[in-house]
Amino acid sequence: MKQKLGSQSLLHAFEQGRQLLVYQCHLVKRDMMLVDKVSIYLFENSQTGHVEAQMFLEDIAQEYLDSITNDILYQKDYMLLSVISLDRKIANLRCCRMKGLSLEERKNYPYEEITELFVSRHIHPNDQERFLSCTDLDFLRKTMEKQGQFSFTVRSIKNMTERYTCYWLDRSENMLLLVADDMTQELETDVLTGIPNRAGFFRHAEKILHQKTGDSYAILFFNIQRFKAINDLFGYDTGDRILKKIVELIQKSFLNPLITARMEADRFAALVNVKYLNLEQLTELLHYSYRDGNTQIELHERCGIYYIPEQCDLSVSDMCDCAKLAKNYISNQYVRPYAVYNEKMKLEYEGNSRVMINLEQAIEKQEFCVYYQPVYDAKTEEIVAAEALVRWIPDNQKPVLPGRFIPVLEDSGHITKLDAFVNQTVQEAIARRYREGRKVVPVAVNLSRMDLMDDHFMKRIWDNLAEKKIPINMFHYELTESAYADISDNGVRFLTNLQKEGAKILIDDFGSGISSFSTVRDYEFDIIKLDMGFVQRIGTSKKTDHILMSLIELAHRLDMKVIAEGVETKEQAAFLKEHGCDFFQGFYYAKPMPLKEFETLLDQ
Numbered sequence: 033m034k035q036k037l038g039s040q041s042l043l044h045a046f047e048q049g050r051q052l053l054v055y056q057c058h059l060v061k062r063d064m065m066l067v068d069k070v071s072i073y074l075f076e077n078s079q080t081g082h083v084e085a086q087m088f089l090e091d092i093a094q095e096y097l098d099s100i101t102n103d104i105l106y107q108k109d110y111m112l113l114s115v116i117s118l119d120r121k122i123a124n125l126r127c128c129r130m131k132g133l134s135l136e137e138r139k140n141y142p143y144e145e146i147t148e149l150f151v152s153r154h155i156h157p158n159d160q161e162r163f164l165s166c167t168d169l170d171f172l173r174k175t176m177e178k179q180g181q182f183s184f185t186v187r188s189i190k191n192m193t194e195r196y197t198c199y200w201l202d203r204s205e206n207m208l209l210l211v212a213d214d215m216t217q218e219l220e221t222d223v224l225t226g227i228p229n230r231a232g233f234f235r236h237a238e239k240i241l242h243q244k245t246g247d248s249y250a251i252l253f254f255n256i257q258r259f260k261a262i263n264d265l266f267g268y269d270t271g272d273r274i275l276k277k278i279v280e281l282i283q284k285s286f287l288n289p290l291i292t293a294r295m296e297a298d299r300f301a302a303l304v305n306v307k308y309l310n311l312e313q314l315t316e317l318l319h320y321s322y323r324d325g326n327t328q329i330e331l332h333e334r335c336g337i338y339y340i341p342e343q344c345d346l347s348v349s350d351m352c353d354c355a356k357l358a359k360n361y362i363s364n365q366y367v368r369p370y371a372v373y374n375e376k377m378k379l380e381y382e383g384n385s386r387v388m389i390n391l392e393q394a395i396e397k398q399e400f401c402v403y404y405q406p407v408y409d410a411k412t413e414e415i416v417a418a419e420a421l422v423r424w425i426p427d428n429q430k431p432v433l434p435g436r437f438i439p440v441l442e443d444s445g446h447i448t449k450l451d452a453f454v455n456q457t458v459q460e461a462i463a464r465r466y467r468e469g470r471k472v473v474p475v476a477v478n479l480s481r482m483d484l485m486d487d488h489f490m491k492r493i494w495d496n497l498a499e500k501k502i503p504i505n506m507f508h509y510e511l512t513e514s515a516y517a518d519i520s521d522n523g524v525r526f527l528t529n530l531q532k533e534g535a536k537i538l539i540d541d542f543g544s545g546i547s548s549f550s551t552v553r554d555y556e557f558d559i560i561k562l563d564m565g566f567v568q569r570i571g572t573s574k575k576t577d578h579i580l581m582s583l584i585e586l587a588h589r590l591d592m593k594v595i596a597e598g599v600e601t602k603e604q605a606a607f608l609k610e611h612g613c614d615f616f617q618g619f620y621y622a623k624p625m626p627l628k629e630f631e632t633l634l635d636q
């Protein structure tokens with residue numbers, strides 16, 4: 033500074049034609065930092081012919097601090113800085129870098145006017161009401177008095193998430209500082225892996241697909257198998273490291289993903305250019321031996337693929353759902369750990385969803401009905417029992433096979449409602465015939481594992497029994513061995529009490545599972561139903577025939593009767609009869625039929 037004010041340099045400047053020199057000078061006086069603006073006017077004294085200088089000092093400390101503060105705030109990428117006077121209801125804009133809002137900085141605006149302007153030009157229609165209520169001055173005053181600081185987030189018309197935060201600037205003057213920053217990046221990033229999360233994926237992918245480059249793209253949806261078990265066995269930290277490793281593997285792979293995102297927990301999505309999608313290499317990518325110290329963990333992933341058609345109206349979110357749906361169709365993850373989405377999957381899924389959503393309605397509208405398949409005595413060939421089988425015939429549509437909707441209802445836990453309906457329908461039918469003095473036979477109702485976890489359901493069955501509207505021996509209940517897999521004490525007690533009262537318990541599909549023998553060892557049954565797989569192989573090999581004979585003998589030794597299911601031919605019936613099977617059920621004798629037909633048969 034001294035140098036600049038020296039006579040030599042001033043003369044030099046004058047000779048260069050400059051008449052006004054302006055400098056900024058920092059001074060410290062009595063611990064006060066002063067910033068002065070130094071203005072020097074240079075002119076020639078007409079009387080003496082000397083070059084003279086006049087110096088003016090102006091204190092610009094406030095202005096200087098303002099600009100520095102602004103610089104710092106700008107660096108933090110604030111989009112808006114405004115000083116608000118709650119009492120005067122004005123907003124003074126210090127900075128506003130929001131698209132579509134050309135507002136003057138350092139200008140006072142009537143508060144309500146400016147919030148209205150924001151709402152109409154900048155805030156997403158869905159969030160406008162929230163913006164107005166959060167910026168209402170009375171609300172702000174109350175909230176700030178209570179909390180001292182207040183933040184809220186809203187979306188802009190460009191779908192960016194913005195956070196608005198109020199601080200006290202001067203509490204005694206009721207002045208607030210309002211700042212807004214763009215939270216989009218933060219909210220669209222997965223904290224653990226640093227890659228986009230679901231929201232980030234959707235936005236970035238929409239943007240890429242919108243560009244219409246002429247290339248073909250696909251969305252891949254990945255899921256690590258048994259990740260819960262990995263967490264349980266090796267701990268969450270290891271789990272976290274595995275998640276990061278999987279991201280790295282996908283990102284650095286032959287797939288060259290345009291975006292990789294963590295959708296939730298152990299599920300990832302990637303948008304890839306189809307030219308890089310090699311299914312053989314994909315199979316390799318989906319298996320990885322992860323080393324953590326001395327431990328080696330075999331990681332298996334499944335992957336659903338959705339090839340995006342050229343003309344596609346689906347949102348990226350829907351496309352991800354398609355890829356995810358395809359993933360659920362992988363039948364053997366070790367041989368082919370990926371599946372490509374097709375329309376059939378969608379139709380099936382919609383069918384399944386329809387059952388779940390419309391279950392109650394469907395029961396009410398009598399779309400579900402109970403069919404009866406008679407069971408015949410092997411010796412007398414008379415109908416001695418039946419099995420209740422549910423059928424679903426949606427409004428004006430083809431019947432849906434039980435295999436399509438029962439597993440869905442089992443998975444979702446809704447099967448209990450359907451079982452309750454079947455049970456009640458059967459009881460009513462038997463009770464009616466019983467009252468009318470007509471022949472009645474026991475009709476077995478299927479129970480699923482979910483039923484044995486539902487105290488309310490079990491109580492209903494128990495109450496039915498106690499009402500004694502039909503003889504106790506008419507109550508037959510069928511269970512598969514899987515129902516016993518994680519049966520509760522309550523469930524076991526319920527079945528034992530049913531048996532004590534005189535109801536019969538049947539084990540279904542006997543011999544088809546891996547724990548049939550331990551199930552009959554550990555629990556009591558009255559009747560076993562031989563799996564139709566055995567019956568249909570009768571005569572095809574000695575081995576099967578011997579197994580069948582042994583199963584019948586075993587059942588008798590354990591005081592159980594045997595029903596052979598799936599009897600379709602005369603030869604099968606003859607073989608079973610010869611080897612002591614007690615009862616037959618199958619197409620050879622009768623198919624499942626509506627109640628009316630079944631009653632006609634019974635009445636004959």
Ligand SMILES: Nc1nc2c(ncn2[C@@H]2O[C@H](COP(=O)(O)OP(=O)(O)OP(=O)(O)O)[C@@H](O)[C@H]2O)c(=O)[nH]1
Nearest residue numbers: 224255256257258259260261263268271272297298
């Ligand atoms: N380590 C770790 N685990 C997480 C995180 N987020 C979710 N999880 C766990 O991820 C697991 C996901 O469970 P599931 O969806 O049942 O997955 P899974 O065990 O792989 O089941 P399948 O896919 O059917 O084989 C749960 O145990 C979550 O607690 C995370 O950030 N870190």
